Amino acid sequence: MHKKHAIIIGAGPAGLTAAYYLLKHTDIKPIVLEKENFVGGISRTMNFEGNRMDVGGHRFFSKDENILKLWNELLPAQGAPALDDKILGRESVLVDGGANPEEVDEVFLNRRRVSRIFYRRKFFSYPISLSLQTILNLGLVEMISIGASFLKAKFSQREEKTLEDFMVNRFGQKLYETFFRDYTTKVWGRTPQEIGADWGAQRIKGLSLGKTIVDFFKKTFGSKEGAGETSLIERFYYPKFGPGQLWEKLADEVKKLGGEVLLSSNVKSFHVDANKIIKSARVETAAGMLTFPADYFLSTMPLKELADALDDGLNLRQITIARGLPYRDFITVGLLVNKLKLKNLTKIKTLGDIVPDCWIYIQEPSVKLGRLQIFNNWSPYMVAAPENSVWLGLEYFCTEGDELWQMNSEDFINFAAKELTSIGIVDAEDVRSGVQVKVPKAYPAYFDTYENISELRGALDEIQNLYCIGRNGQHRYNNMDHSMLTAIAAVCAIAGKFSKADIWKINAEKNYHEEKKS
Numbered sequence: 001m002h003k004k005h006a007i008i009i010g011a012g013p014a015g016l017t018a019a020y021y022l023l024k025h026t027d028i029k030p031i032v033l034e035k036e037n038f039v040g041g042i043s044r045t046m047n048f049e050g051n052r053m054d055v056g057g058h059r060f061f062s063k064d065e066n067i068l069k070l071w072n073e074l075l076p077a078q079g080a081p082a083l084d085d086k087i088l089g090r091e092s093v094l095v096d097g098g099a100n101p102e103e104v105d106e107v108f109l110n111r112r113r114v115s116r117i118f119y120r121r122k123f124f125s126y127p128i129s130l131s132l133q134t135i136l137n138l139g140l141v142e143m144i145s146i147g148a149s150f151l152k153a154k155f156s157q158r159e160e161k162t163l164e165d166f167m168v169n170r171f172g173q174k175l176y177e178t179f180f181r182d183y184t185t186k187v188w189g190r191t192p193q194e195i196g197a198d199w200g201a202q203r204i205k206g207l208s209l210g211k212t213i214v215d216f217f218k219k220t221f222g223s224k225e226g227a228g229e230t231s232l233i234e235r236f237y238y239p240k241f242g243p244g245q246l247w248e249k250l251a252d253e254v255k256k257l258g259g260e261v262l263l264s265s266n267v268k269s270f271h272v273d274a275n276k277i278i279k280s281a282r283v284e285t286a287a288g289m290l291t292f293p294a295d296y297f298l299s300t301m302p303l304k305e306l307a308d309a310l311d312d313g314l315n316l317r318q319i320t321i322a323r324g325l326p327y328r329d330f331i332t333v334g335l336l337v338n339k340l341k342l343k344n345l346t347k348i349k350t351l352g353d354i355v356p357d358c359w360i361y362i363q364e365p366s367v368k369l370g371r372l373q374i375f376n377n378w379s380p381y382m383v384a385a386p387e388n389s390v391w392l393g394l395e396y397f398c399t400e401g402d403e404l405w406q407m408n409s410e411d412f413i414n415f416a417a418k419e420l421t422s423i424g425i426v427d428a429e430d431v432r433s434g435v436q437v438k439v440p441k442a443y444p445a446y447f448d449t450y451e452n453i454s455e456l457r458g459a460l461d462e463i464q465n466l467y468c469i470g471r472n473g474q475h476r477y478n479n480m481d482h483s484m485l486t487a488i489a490a491v492c493a494i495a496g497k498f499s500k501a502d503i504w505k506i507n508a509e510k511n512y513h514e515e516k517k518s
């Protein structure tokens with residue numbers, strides 16, 4: 001018999017991990033409430049006509065042994081080549097006794113990461129580097145102009161108030177305008193002039209033209225590394241059917257162990273008593289509004305929405321901080337095409353000889369498209385017919401309520417397809433069908449009231465049985481592994497083995513500096 005209950009808000013990576021750890025390490029029964037009718041949150045996989053779409057392109061990588069162990073407990077590593085590697089005779093990284101993706105579905109593939117920048121109809125390495133290819137693409141005259149503007153910036157450094165100052169000081173005006181200005185604006189919806197310089201200090205570490213030049217000479221005249229395409233290659237794990245497969249499996253495990261995962265259950269408000277203890281959650285369900293009493297509440301819902309739902313738990317100033325937290329939203333269009341117009345000029349063999357990139361950063365200023373996923377290269381099993389069709393994800397960064405967000409789905413798919421043809425990636429007659437997915441609050445942003453977030457965190461911690469975990473649950477740019485780690489830390493805090501305040505410090509080593517020091 002379970003003595004105590006925990007309500008977990010959200011069946012994304014953090015919520016499901018919290019439920020799993022509660023079941024494995026305590027006698028508390030978790031009830032996961034998910035407002036959507038699927039699990040996985042932002043890391044879900046959706047299915048369109050037999051083609052699976054990862055709404056963000058989720059690489060599985062972690063430096064944490066516990067996370068790697070849990071992932072492998074849920075899905076075993078690959079022990080035999082995947083379909084494409086087998087057909088093409090490509091090398092794969094295999095584990096002795098691992099699962100064969102050609103025979104079973106529950107398997108973690110070990111995939112090769114290739115991603116480049118597409119600009120002026122040409123490919124550049126990502127991050128941008130001073131390679132021979134870059135010089136050939138831009139031309140010697142432009143490279144000389146980039147070099148001259150870099151030297152000018154070195155000798156007349158600007159006072160660093162904005163991100164633009166920060167970037168121009170490090171890269172020079174010309175390179176900044178060519179590669180950074182428009183893309184930053186596309187991603188964040190704010191120009192680098194509107195973003196503080198400290199943001200650059202936190203996120204653009206160790207990258208400068210000076211280092212890039214040294215790197216160029218090392219690569220060109222030094223070791224073999226970088227001379228070919230090896231510098232583009234890294235590996236990552238990926239479930240055979242995309243990230244959602246892992247979260248569906250974890251939800252099944254939670255249910256097997258005695259937890260509950262209730263879909264279409266939207267948590268609307270909490271009753272907080274005078275001692276700052278949450279007594280219950282009010283939840284909108286198909287059966288009407290229901291009340292769920294519990295001993296513990298673990299929240300992965302956006303801080304902005306949590307603050308509004310907390311009844312009398314916060315004061316007006318704290319609620320105002322939460323309401324002012326900014327987000328960047330996201331729209332993905334899945335587009336099924338016969339073939340790409342782009343030619344594969346690399347030495348990497350692929351099915352249908354498509355370009356080998358998992359995703360491509362689109363720097364073309366003429367389009368709003370930000371990134372292009374090629375799901376065939378993530379896992380051939382994501383695509384119904386990987387040898388004669390290409391399954392793409394076109395990613396748009398936007399803000400809820402803006403022009404892109406409001407466009408109806410059919411118009412948006414047509415618009416996205418037109419953008420792709422306009423920059424020469426596909427021919428219009430090769431587009432077969434498409435689907436649109438909106439992802440609100442995909443990116444918690446560090447602007448506006450974020451500088452005061454520590455006040456909000458302190459106030460939330462005072463609510464005795466509330467634990468804020470995950471990405472939007474903490475308003476931190478957490479990846480899946482960090483989101484899971486916050487969940488594990490919360491379970492440890494409930495068990496009295498970790499400090500509740502320290503849950504906010506997970507993934508804070510680099511992000512510490514992301515909080516503005518007033």
Ligand SMILES: Cc1cc2nc3c(=O)[nH]c(=O)nc-3n(C[C@H](O)[C@H](O)[C@H](O)COP(=O)(O)OP(=O)(O)OC[C@H]3O[C@@H](n4cnc5c(N)ncnc54)[C@H](O)[C@@H]3O)c2cc1C
Pocket residue numbers: 009010011012013014015033034035036039040041042043055056057058059060061265266267268300301302305330442443469470471472473478479480481483
């Ligand atoms: C474009 C993009 C690419 C990414 N790529 C990577 C990557 O390559 N590798 C990586 O590790 N991570 C990546 N991430 C990050 C990853 O998606 C997140 O770290 C992870 O999904 C966060 O898990 P979570 O459980 O905290 O939140 P979420 O995934 O957001 O899940 C929260 C859940 O809570 C539910 N919810 C919210 N409010 C309520 C409510 N009131 N009641 C009930 N349910 C509610 C939501 O519906 C959702 O299902 C990427 C993210 C994006 C946007």
